[in-house]
Amino acid sequence: MEYIKSLNEWVGNIIKQKKLSVIPYIVTAEERMDPVEGIWHHIPQTKTAQLSLLYKNGLKEDIYLRQEDNKETVISRRLYNHSRSVIFLKEIGLHLENINLGGRQEDDYFYHLENPRIYGRMIIRVDQHRTEKAKEGEFDGVAGTKWADPGVVSERIGASSYQPFPAILLSNLQNTIGIVHGSLSQRFFFHNYLVKHKENFLQWDVISSFKAVDYREVSTGESLDDISYLGITEQADNLEKVFERYIKTLRRYLPPLYGAKSVNRNTVLWDSWNDDVKDIDQESIFAVAEFIRENLPTVEWVQIDDGYAKESEPANGLGFPYEVGIDRKKFPDGFKIFTDGIRQRGLRPAVWIGSTVPHNTRLFKEHPEWFIDYSYRTKDVSPLDISLQDVRNYICEALNFFTKEGGFEGIKLDFWSYVFEDSHPLLKEKKCSGYEWRRWLLGEIRKRIPSDGYLQSGCDIVMANPFLAEFFNNYRYGIDVGDGDWRNFLTNFQWATACVSLHIGDLFIPNSNSVGIFPKLPDSGVRTIITFCLISRSMVEVAGWLHLYKEHPRMKWLKKALCCPNNGQDVFFADYQYRDETQLYGPSIWFINTPHFSLLEGIPSLPVRTVAIFNLGDSPSQYNLNAEKLFLPKAQYLATEIWSGETALLAELTEINIPAHDSRLFSINLIDGAPQILDASIKIVSVQRIDSNLKIEFAHKGDLGLVLSQKPDRVKLNGSQWEPSIQKGKNNWILEGKLPVEGTMELEF
Structure with a gap:
């Protein structure tokens, strides 16, 4: 069938699989059906193609393909009931064969956000029997079990009830290239997957199914749409980059949120x-x-x-x-x-x-x-x-x-x-x-x-x-x-x-x-x-x-932690290899590119990073921090421990001892010769450097704790002289006082 050969070539070129075989199909309440007729139409100038199919029960399908670049395509499937009777549709699928992920077959794996939710692990090898890995337990009426509720363990990836991010990565542990599929619509269908090896290649079903019904009645003249993404990533080894290209496309398809x-x-x-x-x-x-x-x-x-x-x-x-x-x-x-x-x-x-x-x-x-x-x-x-x-x-x-x-x-x-x-x-x-x-x-x-x-x-x-x-x-x-x-x-x-x-x-x-x-x-x-x-x-x-x-x-901790929420802000990891199964629970080092007490980023005299280190183990452990791990340029930096208030040179943090089940939280400031705000307990809205002085605007009244790299000679609050407590800390100065109202503080050094 020439139309199938054309489809194979189109999709194979996108995901770099020269031997790829792709078969569209539908499944009704009675049986699985492959198309009986098809017409392929390709428009090279617009990088688009259309495959029109007919199934024996009178269901027509148009598959629209649009190449986004040479590494990804959008697949739109429209099904139309052309028959005179109701069709009991269970699901539709794409059956892909002859996939080579590059590397030893036993190192082929998939990553889906369902993996940690059900199985307590990030990656799962294709040949791994997942039913042996899940720990099923009774349903917890408060929050669900930590692993798998009854009924969710399945060979079908992405079919659980846990509303996972709708995408999958297929890759090999010896390779940084992987194949990504993801949903661009959830109006009717959800996407789930079957993967297994057949001879020396991977076999993959991309399935569009219905939630909560064993089939959906498709009335005469009714149409259903399914839209998805298929592409490759060259950063399959980087958890923060795995779905980056898919997410870029997804943002264009999401409705207002x-x-x-x-x-x-x-x-x-x-x-x-x-x-x-x-x-x-x-x-x-x-x-x-x-x-x-x-x-x-x-x-x-x-x-x-x-x-x-x-x-x-x-x-x-x-x-x-x-x-x-x-x-x-x-x-x-x-x-x-x-x-x-x-x-x-x-x-x-x-x-x-x-x-x-x-x-x-x-x-x-x-x-x-x-x-x-x-x-x-x-x-x-x-x-x-x-x-x-x-x-x-x-x-x-x-x-x-x-x-x-x-x-x-x-x-x-x-x-x-x-x-x-x-x-x-x-x-x-x-x-x-x-x-x-x-x-x-x-x-x-x-x-x-x-x-x-x-x-x-x-x-x-x-x-x-x-x-x-x-x-x-x-x-x-x-x-x-x-x-x-x-x-x-x-x-x-x-x-x-x-x-x-x-x-x-x-x-x-x-x-x-x-x-x-x-x-x-x-x-x-x-x-x-x-x-x-x-x-x-x-x-x-x-x-x-x-x-x-x-x-x-x-209560002092709580007030400080709550002083400047920024939920949804980008968070980054250091030294994390998600494919390393010894790092089962996640990275030890997390960081953000702002102070924890301000929404401002890249402002002189404010921290350039906030960093947390977690000891997830059952015994004391030692950690180290440096500028390179935090993607900072080479320079001298100060590191201030948020909860203890102690400051040191970042370069000296080569042996950070953390007890079991404990953590540390640091702010990181660039040493540039000017006074630095190392920490604060009230949200800072703006900071201005005027010569060697600082002008700080606070969002709220309250008990202020301000950690500084230098001792101020004079303090003004809303234009008037103010006499807060200023005490020498460990390699810093601690200013404390009660702000009666929100406003502006001027620090002269």
């Missing part, structure tokens, strides 16, 4: 779940809100989590309005009075809504037909079947209860994704896929909250799927770590490594977990959690009854 807005980016929300704040009531929340207003100016939201219902075991959210079961002992005047009270305290109200319904509720007992059978994974709760019109009507009423009647402006949507992201057949009606119903639900929520309100994803934990950012502002990728279990921290660390390495935080804000005082944990554990959330630029939440710990020594 709420995740790209400023909400949750430079402010934080307080939530009532972590740090032993599960037993909530209006009076206590008002008290913590008043403390936040006076002490934590970057906290904008108060979010109440599960616990507001009369019957809250197991967790209930979306089914709750059916019973109007507000616990009046906790919220005596109902939600509207509560949310108005939050606004009166200068903050904004948000609410947790769980999307599964417990079996002991009136809603489940009176309408069992509204629910899907999810017993393979959850025994005492079930999701609503959103394919049913009565269910959709009820959901709209429930959302109105929380937003229009209750007055909440932000929503954490938890346990929401099962009927949209699960690859098992769940929905009764087959006229739409799970992704189509996903758009419906999230669109209905966005209609009901302000444009500057937020929508946050909960379980299933998301692995950086940017298509969700069309509706969500931030995504929880991390499980709760406040119990101090180091294994949970390692899991979060590994998942964060995969997510932030993509450098798409400007599109979709990652959310690690809450920071807090955590009084039951040791200092080193709390300091490491705070350092991790700060350096990963995913510190969206703070938790705990903070007003009860005003004088706690850790």
